[in-house]
Amino acid sequence: MLHWPLNEHNKYFLLLELVLVSAFFHGILGFLLFIVYPKKQDSFCIELGKTKSPTLFMPLRSTMPVARAARSSRRGAGRGHITGGKTHGSKPAQPLEERAPVVRKAQLASDVTLGFQDKKSDKQTLTSKKKDSKIKKAPACQKSRQKKNAHEARKPVKQAKNTKVNSKIELKKKQSEKKELPKNSKQEVMEPVKSVQPQIQSEPEPVAKPIAKEPETIQEQKEIQQGVQQETLDIPDDMLFEQVVLGNDPVDGEYISAEQARMYECIEQEIVSRWRPPCGLSKDLVCHIKCSIGNDGGVDLCTTEKSSGVLIYDMAARMASLAMKLPRWAWGKDFTIVYKQ
Amino acid sequence: MNIKLNLVKGVYVLSLFFSLPIVAQAAKEQDVTVSIAAESYGKMPLMLSPLGQEAQDLAMLVDLAKHDLSWSGQFDISVEHAMTVLTKKELFAYASRGFPLVLFIQRESDGKSFVWRLYDTTQALMIKGKRLIKKGPDARMWAHELADMLWPVLTGQEGFFTTKIAYCKEVKCKRKRPNKYLCVADYDGSNEVVQVPTVVVAPRWGKNGLLFYSECTNSNIRLKYIDAQGKTHIASNFDGLNMLPSFSQDGTISVYCASRGNGSSQLYYCAPGVFKQLTHNDGNNVSPSLTADGKKVYFCSDYAKGKPAIYCMDIDSGAINEIISSGLCPYYSDKVHKLVYIKHVQGVGQLFIYDCSSGSTEQLTFDTFSKDECSWSSCGNYIVYSTGCLPKSRIAMFNVWSRQRYWVTSDTAVCTYPALSQANVAGSTQSLGILIL
Secondary structure (H helix, E strand, O other), rough: OOOOOOHOOOHHHHHHHHHHHHHHHHHHHHHHHHOOOOOOOOEEEEEOOOOOOOOOOOOOOOOOOOHHHHHHHHHHHEEEEEEEEEEEEEOOOOOOHHHHHHHHHHHHHHHHHOOOOOOHHHHHHHHHHHHHHHHOOOOOHHHHHHHHHHHHHHHHHHHHHHHHHHHOOOOOHHHHHHHHHHHHHHHHHHHHHHHHHHHHHHOOOHHHHHHHHHHHHHHHHHHHHHHHHHHHHHHHHHHHHHHHHHOOOOOOOOHHHHHHHHHHHHHHHHHOOOOOOOOEEEEEEEEEEEEEEEOEEEEEEEEEEEOOHHHHHHHHHHHHHHHHEHHHHOOOOOOEEEEOO | OOHHHHHHHHHHHHHHHHOOOOOOHHHHOEEEEEEEEEOOOEEEEEEEEEEEEOOOOHHHHHHHHHHHHHHHEEEEEEEEOOOOOOOHHHHHHHHOOOOOOEEEEEEEEOEEEEEEEEEEEOOOOEEEEEEOOOOOOOHHHHHHHHHHHHHHHHOOOOOOOOOHHHHHEOOOOOOOOEEEEEEEEEEOOOOOOEEOOOOOOEEOOOOHHHHEEEEEEEEEEEEEEOOOOOOEEEEOOOOOEEEEEEEEOOOOEEEEEEEOOOOOEEEEEEEEEEEEEEOOOOOEEEEEEEEOOOOEEEEEEEEOOOOOOEEEOOOOOOEEEEEOOOOOOEEEOOOOEEEEEEEEEOOOOEEEEEEEEOOEEOOOOOOOOOOOEEEEEOOOEEEEEOOOOOOOOOEEEEEEEOOOOOOOOOOOOEEEEEOOOOOOOOOOOOOOOOOOO
C-alpha cells in the first residue's frame, strides 16, 4: 500500500482504502462486542427467609467430576441440574430400565470409572447414543427410511442423467446405444437400493457382530462384560440419571451464570449477618443501595439509588453496605443491593 | 512517504478514538443486583447529644426522650454530651463508632425552647432541625412532643407519644364491692391520674380531648363526658344503658348505644339537628365504630343468629351487611382502613384484623390469654386491649408491625376497657357540645 506512487488519484484511492479497512475492523469489533460478547445485566434474588435456597453452583472447569455431578443431581432433583456448566430445566424422570439398557450401562460404568475426560468423548457417547436410539426407532420408521434411501438412490440417477445429456451431445448418431445406456445406468444405480433393506435388518445387532467376528476374544469380552455389569450394580441410580441427562443435553462452555452465582453467594454471606433492619416497620419497604467496591475490598462509595422512604431503614441498609468487605474479584466493581425485610 | 505514513497514522488514531467508547463499554464491569431479605431484626443505634452547657431541664428532656424513643424497641439510644457543634471529622467518627444518626439537642439562651438537629453521620449532613417550645412545666410533655416530632422523620410513621390511654381500674373499698374508677395515663401507662372516682365503665375518647364514659347510677347507666378542664357533663341520660359513643373524623357525627328502657340495646345516630334510631331489632346492638366520613358504622349484634357477629350499616340507606360471622368489639381505624375485633378461638378470645378494602381477615395473637375491648391507636400501628381472666385483667399494647406486646398496667391492678386518644390531646380545650340530650 505504501509503495504506491504519490499522485492525486492514488491519494484518494488510499484514503478510500483506509476508510474501508477501518470500517471493516470496526465492524469486526462491533460484532465481537455486541453480538459475540454482549453486556449482560443479571439480577439475583436471595430469599433468606426460606429454608432452602434455590441457588445452584456450577463448576468452572469443563471436566466435571462424576461424584459431584451425582450430588448435584440429588440436590437439583425437581428444580434444575447442571449440564456442563449450564443449567437446564428439570425433565420428567423416566424409568431407568427404559433409559439405560445394558450396553449403555457398560458405557456409563466406564464413564464412572474414568470420569469425563474430553468433550470429544462426550460427543462420541452422544453419537453412539443417538445411533442406539435410531436403531430402536428403526422398525417404526422403516417406511420413512426406505423413502430416504430411495431418495438417496435417485441422486446417482440424476447424476447419471447429467452424464446422459453429455453423452447425448457426443453420441447423437448412435440412437440405439442411447436407449441402452440409460437402462444400464439405472440398473447400476438401483442396485444399492436393493441392498439397503438387508442392511437395515442387520442393524439391530451392532454389538453382537464384532464379537462374532473375533471368536478368540469372546471369553475376554464376556469377562469384561461381567465385570462391567458388576460395576453397574454399584452405581447409584441418581448417577445413572445424571449421566443420561448429560448425554442427551447439549454441552457448551458458558460459565457466566456459575461466576455470578459465586458472586451472589459471596455477597450474600457478607451482608446477611449484617443486615438487621429495625423492627416495627412496614414489610413492604425496599431500599436500593449502590456500592462501589474499592481496591481494598471495602465500600468506597455508597449511594441510595431508591429510598424506602423511612430514614432508619435506609440508614440500616447503608450501614450494612458500608460494613461489607469483599474478596479480590469484587474490587473495583459496582453492586446494587436491594434490601428487603 | 512521510505524508502517507502520517495520513495512515492519523486515520488509525481516529478509528481508535471512535472505537474507544465501545471498548470502554465492553470493559465496564457487569452491574450485579443482589436482593437480600432480612433474617433477623435489630435496633437502630441513635446518639442523643445534649449540646452546650449542662442544664437541669435539658438533662430531663434528654432522659425522657431517651425513654420514649427506646420504648418501642426500635432504637438503641446512647447519650453523650457535647460542648460545641461538631466538625465533619467528628461526625464521621460517630459513623465509624456505629452511630449513623446523631440528635443534637440544645437549650436556647432564653430558656423557653429547645432546638434539635438530626445528623446523618455517614455523610455529615443535617437531615432535619426544629425548635421545640416548652408547653407547661411538665418535662414529660416536652419529651413526648419531641418524640412526636422526631418519630415521623425517623420512621415515617405518625407519632403517638402524646397519646393518652383511658381505662377503668378496680379499686377495693372497705366492706364494699370494688369500684371501677376512670383513670388516664400516658401511652406507656406511666403518670396515671384518677379522673372520676365513681363507678364507671367503657370510656371512649371523643374529638379534641373529650373523654366520654358511662356512669352507673341507681336508675340507669348514663353517658357523661369530661372536658379538658376536668369538668364533667351529662351527655345522654335515657333509661337503661347509654354507652360506647363513636365519632366521625370531624367530631360532628356520633353513634352510641342506648336501651331506653326497652331491654335491648339499639344504635342511635347524633348529628347537628338530627337524632335518630339506626337499628330496629330484638337483638343487642353494641360497640358501634363510625368511619371517618360518618357514613358507615360497624357494630356487633346478635339479632340475626342469636350469637354475636359483626355488621356494617350504611347510615343513609339503612342497609345492614354481615361482614364477620363470629366476632366481638369491632373498632375501625381510618388510618389503615382496617377493623380490629375479638374472636374466640378454642375458647380464648384472640385479636383479629379485618381489611375493609380486601375483605381478608388475619389473626394477630395466639397466646392463651383471652383478650377483650380492643381499639386502635390514632397512628394505626398499635392496638390496645385488656387481657387475662377476671378477676385479673391488665392492659396491653400490641405493635401491628413487629407483633410485639407491651404491658401498660401492672399485673397487680385490675384494669379494663382501655381506649387510646388521638395524639396531642392535652392542648385541646374546645368543647363541641354535641350529644348532650
